[in-house]
Amino acid sequence: MKRKFPHLSSPITIGRVTFRNRMFSAPMGGTDITNDGCIGPKSTAFYELRGKGGAAAVTVSECMVHPKTDGSHAYHLDTTILNSLAAATYTADAIHRHGAVPSLELSHSGMYAGTYMTDKTKQHEMHQWGACDTVRADGVKVKALSEEMIREIVEAYGQTAALAKRAGFGMIMIHGGHGWLLNQFLSPYFNKRTDKYGGSLENRCRLAMEVLQSVREAVGPGFPIEFRMSGSELFEGGYALEEGVRIAQQLEPYIDLLHVSAGTYQRGFGDTHPSMFKEHGCNVYLAAEIKKHVSIPVATIGALNDPEQMEEIIASGKADVVYMARALLADPFLPRKIMENRDDEIVKCLRCFTCMAERAATSTRRCTVNPLIGREIEGNEVRPAVVKKKVLVAGGGPGGLYAAYTAARRGHQVILCEKEAELGGILKSEQALPFKHEMYELIGTYEKFARNAGVEIHLNTEVTPELAEKENxxxxxxxxxxxxxVPPIPGLDGENVVIVNDYYKQKEKVTDKVVVFGGGLAGCECAIHLGMEGKEVHLVEMRNELAPDANVRHRPLLLKEIDKYVTVHTGCRGMEVTKEGIICETEKKEQILVPGTSVICALGQHSRTDIVDTLRDCAPYVAVIGDAGKVSTITNAVYEGYHAALDI
Known part of the structure; x- marks a missing residue:
């Protein structure tokens, strides 16, 4: 068989272990972590699916090596904890039995202990230990680790690595980036020590080297040891790429794989986890430069999900391995699809941060485009229905398409009707925003799935009670x-007004001076796009905050983009749209004109309840999903569509 992506699909030997391809699953934290730090069964299933999906290595994250100085609620591996070793063993086996190499990330949070805790009051009650005595930006005091405590931590890394090897893990990743303890020692910003662990670059690398030596002694020769570092901290006062190269050279003798990430989690979330506003692979340059100066294999990461781009990275020698995290939430089978030349079936990550926002909010996992995520323990196979039925789906948006696809996979006869000439629903409008184009592409992917599964699709066909009766x-x-x-505001029906949903069809109507009317998520994203195009953009919002409907991870990055491109008017009620802009009333009851010769109306959506009411009795089983039931998110539409089909 001729591989379409031969470099990406080729095996690589690291240490004495051969990995089946160059696509590795990056560290992702579990969800059902027990109170004493064991890996819960849902997390085991979560990691297993990445092994089943074809990744060459699957990294379990994060195992905190020294609870005495790092009380973070994450994994621990300790024989004094009942079920700790067993849970780790079952997890390693679940990954390995599908041909992937299980890897365990060993870490210490240092001065940010407890970051992953949902209860932040407990985090602030902890003793925080770091490189130096200091006070964090949030007012929490940090105490410097003594040399005796450092020795304990170094030993703990070795002891935990030995247990990981006993549990069946085939590689160890040492986390030395993103602002955690080892990075705090490497960084001139955090590390102001005057002893042998501070000052010169060699001294700042000392702790990392001692940790790596301890791990090597514990696991023996030939066992792959990987070090994860930030190629650059990407903020003033931290180290830049030039020093990142020197750090890599210092650590090279002790490791088998150098994993080059970027940024500092606490000071640049959008660098470590590139948002939709950044280019895919925006951090690859860090690995590419460091690779020029070391002789060991180098891995790269950063919003990678396109096979052609990843193939070029390996083929051109920028890196030897590509890591993916969010991309393997969106499609756990991405590596397998690449290996099997089925890259046209990949469901691409939208970089919407639903996965990380849900974890922060509820300590669970959810993915906008993949309803299995976080619920892998329920199985990833769609079982055939015992009794085959006829299923009618009204609406060809993401929820309807996924529902139709799922029902067809179960063996049902499925007819999907879309009243417009094109599938996609509200996602059709996303084709106008380059940074959201993958959201538009999702419709084509779901359509392909549905048609391949046997769904009969009718465009320009509205489901009415009469049609439903005919189909029976x-x-x-x-x-x-x-x-x-579209509320009855004077002038909102004028020729200079474009509804945000229709912007993709009426772009030529929009002038160089625009007022976006409505500061929710849709309005903000459209305003950013218009600003990126060089237009003068004003944003009017009645409330005192923007984008309250954006998730907690996406919203801060969104607001940064707003600051770059948009003039914001909050606390302003739109009273009238004119040819010169929008006349608004401020909180002080003053009238102002927000100028713009074009207006984008982005005042929200409301459910088509009138249509829903006419269809409620049109079949023995009726399910209402997505915005039809309640205006919400693509995440909920896809999830509800999937389960509605399973319930038939």
Missing amino acids: ADALIVAVGSTPL
Whole structure:
């Protein structure tokens, strides 16, 4: 068989272990971590699916090596904890039995202990230990680790590595980036020590070297040891790429694989986890430069999900391995699809941060485009229905398409009707925003899945009670979505007004001076796009905050982009749209004109309840999903569509 992506698909030997391809699953934290730090069964299933999906290595994250000085609620591996070794063993086995190498990331949070805790009050009650005595930006005091405590931590790394090897893990990753303890010692910003662990670069590298030596002694020769570092801290006062190269050279003798990431988690989340506003592979240059100066294999990471781009990275010698995290949430089978020349079936990550926001909010996992995520323990196979039925789906947006696809996979006869000439629902509008183009591409992927599964698709066909009666389906899934909210404000129906949903069809109408009316997520993202195009953009919002409907991870990065490109007017009620802009009333009851010769109306959506009400009795089983039931998110539409189909 001729591989379409031969370099990406080729094996690599690291230490004495051969990995089946160059696509590795990056560290991702579990969700059902027990109170004493054991890996729960849901997390085991979570990691297993990445092994089943074809990744060459699957990294379990994060195992904290020294609870005495790092009380973070993360994994521990300790024989004094009942079930700790067993849980780790079951997890390693679950990954390995699918041909992947299980890897365990060993870490210490240092001065940021407890970062992953949902209860932040407990985090602030902890003793925080770091390189130096200091006070964190949030007012928490940090005490410097003594040399005796450092020796304990170094020994703990070795002891935990030995247990990981006993549990069946085939590689150890030492986390030395993103602002955690080892990075705190490497960084001139954090490390102001005057003893042998501070000052010169060699001294700042000393702790990392001692840790790596301790781990090597514990696991023996030939066992792959990987070091994860930030190629550059990407903030003033931290080390830059030039010093990152020197750090890599210092550590090279002690490791088998150098994993080059970027940034400092606490000071640059959007650097460590590139948002939709950044280019894919924006951090690859760090690995590419460091690779020129070391002789060991180098791995890269950073919003990678495109096979052609990843193939070029390996083929051109920028890196030897590519790591993915969010991309393997969106599609755990991405590596397998690449290996099997099925890259046109990849479901791409949208970089919407739903996965990370959900973990921060509820300590669970969810993915916008993959309803299995976080629920892998329930199985990833869609079982055939015992009794095959006729299913009618009303609406061809993401929820309707995924529902149709799932029902067809179960063996049902499925007919999907979309009243417009094109599938996609509200996602059609995303084609106008380059940084959200993958959201638009999602429709094509879901359509391909549905057609390949046997779904019969009818465009320009609205599901009415008469059509439903004619089809006489056993089940009806109502996914008719929502419609734009356009209140009766004078002038809002004028020629200079474009509804945000229709912007992709009417771009030529929009002048160089624009007012975006509505500061929710849709309005903010459209305003950013218009600003990126060089237009003068004003944003009007009645509330005192922007984008409250954006998730907690995406919103701060969104607001940074707003600051770059948009003039914001909050606390302003739009009273009238004119040819010169929008007349607004401020909180002080003063009237002002927010100038703009074009207006984008982005005042929200409301459910098509009138259509839903006419269809409620049109089949024995009726399910209402997505915006048709309640205006919400693509995440909920896809999830509800999947389960509605499973319930037939």
